[in-house]
Amino acid sequence: MGRNQHVVPNPNGGWNVKGAGAKRATVHTDTKRSAVNIARNISRNQHSELIIHGKNGQIQSRDSHGHDPFPPKG
Template identity: 45%
Template sequence: MASKKTNHVVPSKGSGWAVKKSGASKASKKFETKEKAVKYAKEISKKEQTELYIHKKDGMIQNKNSYGNDPIPPRDKKP
């Protein structure tokens, strides 16, 4: 079974933030601020209908968003 493609907003080595695809060794794009990286990553994830993981400075996952075709709407969203 193939793993689902995901995008990640991660701290960049040195300074700033990077957007990486799952399994990629290099960042798709680097940004000075986390906000710019998240905005770009959301656009990409919506286009690709993939999951987006937003990490904190320490690398831990802070937030996760799904932009795929979820069969069931999230519980906090009314249909």
């Protein structure tokens, strides 16, 4: 399982895709939508989590593309 991918706002404008624990962004984009699309592809390839943050930095949503420790019951 690879690093979880985070979509986070860049303080200078635009959006960054960062691997968990990374100091530098993997990718910088102008729009959140393109950052989410890129991060989703990376997290699918690495079987990891996708965590999307809002402009304020708080987590807005998560998506699992790998081993889910809490799978839905039913």
